[in-house]
Amino acid sequence: xxxxNLNGSNENERILKxxxxxxxxxxxxxxxxxxVKEGISFNILCIxxxxxGKSTLMDTLFNTNLSSSTSTHCLxxxxxxxxxxxxxxxxxxxxxxxxxxxxxxxxxxxxxSHQEILNYLDKQYESFLQEELSLNRNIHQINDxxxxxxxxxxSPTGHSLKAIDLNTMKALDSKVNIIPIIAKAxxxxxxxxxxxxQRIMNExxxxxxxxYQFPTNENDSCVNNQNLIANSLYPLAVIGSNExxxxxxxxxxxxxxxxxxxxxxNESHCDFVKLREMILSTNMFxxxxxxxxxxxxTFRATRYIELGFCDNENFDPDKKNKCRILRTxxxxxxxxxxxxxxxxxxxxxxxxxxxxxxxxxxxxxIKEMEKNLNSKFNQWKIEQDEWRHRIExxxxxxxxxxxxxxxxxxxxxKLKLSTLSSVKNL
Ligand code: GDP
Numbered sequence: 087x088x089x090x091n092l093n094g095s096n097e098n099e100r101i102l103k104x105x106x107x108x109x110x111x112x113x114x115x116x117x118x119x120x121x122v123k124e125g126i127s128f129n130i131l132c133i134x135x136x137x138x139g140k141s142t143l144m145d146t147l148f149n150t151n152l153s154s155s156t157s158t159h160c161l162x163x164x165x166x167x168x169x170x171x172x173x174x175x176x177x178x179x180x181x182x183x184x185x186x187x188x189x190x191x192x193x194x195x196x197x198x199s200h201q202e203i204l205n206y207l208d209k210q211y212e213s214f215l216q217e218e219l220s221l222n223r224n225i226h227q228i229n230d231x232x233x234x235x236x237x238x239x240x241s242p243t244g245h246s247l248k249a250i251d252l253n254t255m256k257a258l259d260s261k262v263n264i265i266p267i268i269a270k271a272x273x274x275x276x277x278x279x280x281x282x283x284q285r286i287m288n289e290x291x292x293x294x295x296x297x298y299q300f301p302t303n304e305n306d307s308c309v310n311n312q313n314l315i316a317n318s319l320y321p322l323a324v325i326g327s328n329e330x331x332x333x334x335x336x337x338x339x340x341x342x343x344x345x346x347x348x349x350x351x352n353e354s355h356c357d358f359v360k361l362r363e364m365i366l367s368t369n370m371f372x373x374x375x376x377x378x379x380x381x382x383x384t385f386r387a388t389r390y391i392e393l394g395f396c397d398n399e400n401f402d403p404d405k406k407n408k409c410r411i412l413r414t415x416x417x418x419x420x421x422x423x424x425x426x427x428x429x430x431x432x433x434x435x436x437x438x439x440x441x442x443x444x445x446x447x448x449x450x451x452i453k454e455m456e457k458n459l460n461s462k463f464n465q466w467k468i469e470q471d472e473w474r475h476r477i478e479x480x481x482x483x484x485x486x487x488x489x490x491x492x493x494x495x496x497x498x499x500k501l502k503l504s505t506l507s508s509v510k511n512l
Contacts, residue, residue, distance in 0.1 A: 125179035134239025135191035142326035161189025263298035271323035322357035
C-alpha cells in the first residue's frame, strides 16, 4: 500500500493535509461502548472436594449466597451445579456463571473424577462449534457458556498434591485456564505455607501441567509488574468468609478465632485480594481471550481433523483418523460426496442382493404351495371320479329295477284285464 502520513513528518511520504476532523481515533470508544451495552459474560468453574470452601470463596468474591445450600458426601458420581448472576459495577454489566463440582473426591475410585468435568467443557465447545457451523448463527449468545477460568481448590494438607489433583489438572490443562489455589489457608502457618506452595509448584512443573500464567508482556509496565508478582505467589493461598467481624475499630470480612481475627482483605493474612485483583480487574479480558484463541481453537482444530479438514501439507494421514490432506470446504464436500456415493452404491448392491434372495425364497415357497395344491386337486379329482362311478352304478341299478317294475306292472295289468273280461263273459 502507498503510505500516507496525515502529519507529513517523512519527506518520501505523500503529505495529506487534514481538512477537518476524521475521527477514527474514536474506534476504541465505539468498541468499549458496544461491550458496555452488550455486557460481559464470565464463567468460572470451581473444582475441589466437598466442603473445601468453594461456595464460601465465591460468596466472598461476588457477595452471592451459594454456601447456603451444602452438598453431601454421598454422591455416587461427580456432578456439576451451575448458578448465574447479573452483576453491575458503575455502567458495566457482568453476567457471571459459577459452576461448582459436587461430590468431587467423595468416591472410592477417584481415577475418573475428572471425566464429568471434561465432558462438560467439551459439550460447551461443541455447542459453540455447531453454532459457528450453522447458517443462522448466534455466536454472541452461545459465547456465554464457554468456561473462562477454572479455580482448582487444593486441600491445605501442608504435604503435597494428591493423585486426584494431578490427574484432573493434567486432563484439563489444554481445555481451560487453570488457576490453582490453596483453600482454607488460615489452617496452615506462614512458614509451612511457603514450603507447601514450593512443593506444589515443583509437582506441577514435574508433571508438565500447564497452569494459567498472568501475562507479563502487556503495554502497561505497572500491570506487568503486578502480574509478575502474582505469578511468583502461585498457588494463591485464599480464605473465604461470609462473616463481618470487628478488627480494631473497623468492620472487616474475616474469620474470628479464640486467638484472634483473620482479615480476608489483609494481604499479609492471605492472597484473596491478589486473586480478586488478578482475575477481575487486571486479567479478565485475557482469560476470556485465551479461552477463545487458545483452548477453543485447539478443540476446533481437533474436531475439524475428525471431520476431514486439514490445512497442513505435511500432515501425516496415518497418524490421525486416516485424515486425508484436504484444504478447502469444497475439497471436503467433494470427498464426503464421493464417500457417500460409494456408500450408496454399496448399499444399493446389498439391497439388490437381499431383494433377489427374498424373491427366490418366496418363489420356492409359492412353488411348494402350488405342488401341494396340485396334489390335493388330483386327490380330490380321483375321489370325485370314484363317487361319480358309484352314483352311475347306483343309477343304472335303479333304472333296471324301474324297468323290471314297469314290466311286471304291465304284465299284471294285462293279467288283470284278461281276468276281468273272462269274468264278464261268464
Ligand atoms: P464447598 O462444599 O466446597 O462449597 O464448601 P463450603 O463453602 O460450603 O464450606 C464448607 C465449610 O468450610 C463451611 O463451614 C465454611 O465456613 C468453611 N470454610 C469455607 N472457607 C473457609 C476458609 O477459608 N477457612 C476455614 N477455616 N473455613 C472455611
